[in-house]
Structure formats: structure tokens, C-alpha cells
Amino acid sequence: MLAPSPQASSFDPKVLAAHFPILSRTVHGRRLVYLDNAATTQKPDTVLAALARYYTTLNANVHRGVHTLAEEATAAFEFTRRRVARFVGAPDPRGVIMTRNATEALNLVARSWGERLSVGDEVLLTEMEHHSNLVPWIMLARQRGVALRHVPIDDNGRLNLRVFAQLLSPRTRIVAVTAMSNVLGTINPVAEMAEAARRVGAVVVVDGAQAVPHLQVDFAALGCDFLAFSAHKMYGPTGLGFLVGRPELLEMMQPLYGGGEMIREVRLDYASWNDIPYKFEAGTPNIADAVAFTAALDLLEELGMDAVRRHEVELTGYALERLASLGGLEIHGPRDASERGGLVSFADPQIHPHDLATILDTHGVAVRAGHHCAQPLMRRLGVPATARASFAIYNHRDDVDALVEGLRHARAYFGVGGAAS
């Protein structure tokens, strides 16, 4: 429907953009150029329609009614679970737990699997993690006295795998790593790392918040134990995330929340748990957003993740080239677009990212400026903040050109050299 044909190996981002109603609005009198997709993506008309359709035709609580609506809503909700399992190559849909977001999914693992850890155990993280994959482990370290270790990055923004190998030991009980950095764009060799981690008996947690929307991610092929991601970064609604886990491990874990849905039998002073995944889904879940999310998966499957990736590599390459041609910008992360996801963090040594973002905003260009929820990484890079442009399927070269034009204006405005061109 959206792509020229289902078999097409590429797509026209401008045709896609027409299916995202918000992209036709203006900001400060300019066309909205939305380049903050790593924070959240916009939603296509199909998702918006699916949301409205859910509430107008299907709305009922799930797993607890015998009437037709309840049955249909339950079927639609469970259909999403199977679709998500298929999308990320999880063999068993019982391993797909619906959460509020990637953050909640990571907290669930840290808290529930973390109960098995004690003093002397280590959790191995990296210097490039998002706060969502740092803070839950810091909390665990405080509660259970486990030690945190961190794989450093090199000056190209890649993980130092030699040090990773050295840090792995029988004390390493968990390795938690992002598949793609939200600041550097670095794509990490997660499968390789998971294999090494398994050899020392560690459980592997992958933060897929950035990778799953932009790369083909196959849970089984990665060889990890847990994978967390959010629907809102992949054209779906906010308030919905996923923890995909190996069912054997999920069976061993304790639920975090008690209440309806997650129980099998309750007496006044006793309760037993439902099967997975339900034992982790206490209370009424986010049914409407989960049901509507299938429309986002339809879109990505129709385009094909290979085509999505090719488009983003092409656009990122173009952005890297245009930004380099401005001269004098610091560009973080791997130089080569094929080694990174569709985002570029940059800084002008003479203009603070905040000021850049404000000026870009007056051009209708939305970028993120700040620490991107990665304060330790900012410290490692030696910068207080960066500006970040991040791409999606509906961005095209014109958007990069608007960004560059805005940056030129910012430099002229602040009287920074190189602005004359």
C-alpha cells in the first residue's frame, strides 16, 4: 500500500511522508523538518486510524470476559504479541511481555533477574549506555551489593572488545549492552558479545530501543536472553514497550507487580502466579496502543527492514558528508555510515548545542540538544552536550539540506567563521 510494490527494494520517503499527517504542519512558518526520531518517531495515518478503530469498534477489557467484544479485544491484543515475536525473531510469543516502554522492560530484568545476584557478582555494562540501561543496574548494585563494570569506548565511539573480553569472568552474571547507541549511532557486535558472555555463564540483556526500529534484529540469532524496546520509536503509539525473554528464564523469575491478570489462584493470604507472559502483566494493559501497533509493524514489514536500513545508511552518509563540508564541526561516532545507525551527533565548538537547537527550531528543524540521557558518555566524550539529528523512513535529503542551511544561519548569527559560504 505504501511502498511502490511489496517486493520493492527501495521506497520513496516523500511518498511515505504524505502518510504522516503531522509532517504537513508548519513550525514558525516553516515546513516541519523532524529530525528527532531517536527520541520518538511520528505516527502514520494507519496507526492513527487503528487507534480510532479500536475505540470505535473493539474496546473491552482483555482476558476476562466471555462477551463478544472481550473476546475480540483479547484476540487483537494477543495478535500483537505474536506479531512482535515474529518481527524480532522470537520463537515463542510467550516470551513477549508488554510493558510501558523499554525502560520498564530493562527495570523488570534488573529487578527480577537481579534478585539472583549477590555480593561478589558483577554486572558488565558499557560506557555508551542510555540512563535506562544504567540506572536500574545502579539501583541493583545499591540493593544487593553487586559490582558494576563498564566496557570503555575508543575514540571512534566503538566498544573496546579487547577490554570487554578481559572484563568477562565467572563473576560476570549479567552483560547488558545497547545494540545501537542513541548518541554515537554505533552499532555494537551484540551477537559476538553474547557468545562470549554465554561462555562465562552470564545472562545477556540487549537494549534494542534504537536498533529494533532501524535494523533487522533477530532475537534467536543474536543469542541474547532479553531484548527491550519501545513501540513509540518505531512509528507506534507511546506507552507501549516490550521485554522479549527466553521463556525458560522468564519461568524462573518473580513478578514485579501483583494484581489482576497475573495470578492463577488467590486466597486471603496466598496467591500463585499465572503462566508467562501474563504473570508479568498485572492489571489492565495498554490494549488500544498494543492493538494499533500492528499497523506500524505492517508498515515496517511491508517496506522491509533491509530497505529501511539502506535508506538510513544512504541518508546518514549524505548528512555526514554535508556536515563535514561545513567545516569545523565535531562529529561524534564512527565515520562510516555503514557502521552506524541513522543518527549524527555533532557540536560546533563555538555555539552551544542549545543555541543551535533554538536557531534550528526557528527554521522548522527539530533536533535534540543535550546529554541524550547518557551523562556518563558525555563525560567520556568531554562535552557537556551535543546536538543530534536522527532519521526515519520519511526523511529525505531535503531535510538534511534544511539542517545544513539552519546551521549556516546559526553560524552567521553568532559570527562564527565559515559562515560566508
Add this chain to the structure above:
Amino acid sequence: MSEHGEVNLDELYREVVLDHHRHPRGRHPLPRVDARAHGFNPVCGDEVELAVALDGERIAGVEIQGHGCAICTASGSMMAELVPGRSVGEAEAQVETFRSVMHGGTWPTGSDPGDLEALEGVKHFPVRVKCALLPWVTLRDALRAWRQGHAQAETTSEEEGAP
């Protein structure tokens, strides 16, 4: 409407503001320090290291280091120019006045905002208000800590509080 749409950048970045940003005042180390505070904006990473020298109840000098955007830097620079010579009470009153202006108020009649007046346009850019206020709330906390007999205060822009 300006050349660049509905917002006017020149209102945010007045010439006086850009001048303070390019040549920030208050960067010289103080010979003696009586109160210190560290201000941090967790949203953007802006940081202010503030030191105050007192002569009794009077502010003798202000040193401000750290890193921030043009608005934060200019605001701190203006502060370094404005508060020396004032009493602690007067400086605290100025913090409150500036806060209320940033949250939509106006300068009280008879007040002398000096260059600070040039930052008034920031109130039309709500996300940048915290940038302008960070040096000032850091000063407030340094002075409060000093009153309470502490040498050092920690401030975050999140604690700035409602107007």
C-alpha cells in the same frame, strides 16, 4: 513576524546578550571566597561554578565558571556585573525579581535591571528560561548556604521552583 517566522531570534539574542556571551565577566579568580555553589541543569548539562566574596553583609565580588549556552553564560556574566556592591538581602531580592520577570512578570518600577533587561525576551522561549535562571538560583543557594553556615551548596535548575 520576523524574517525567520513567528519568533524573533533577535529578541532572544540581543546584541548586549551576545556581547556578554562572547566576553563573559566574572571569570577572574577571587582572592578570597566566602560562599560557593555548584549549579547544574540536568536537562541539558549546563553547569555553573559560583564563588562569592563577602565584606560583612555586602557582596564584594563574584566569580563564575562553568559551561553553558549563550543565554546561561550571558546571564551569569550580567550577574557578575550587577551584584557586587549590593547587600546579601538586595542580591536575594534581585534573584526573586528576575525569576518573576522570566515567568512572565515585569520589572518593578524603580528597579534597575541593568543589562539584565536584555534577557527579557527569553520569557518568550519557555524552554530557555531555566538557562537564564541557572546562575541566579545558584547565587540564591550560595547565599542561603552561607547564611546557614555552610560553605557549599548544590543547586539544580529543577529546584528553581514555581514563580
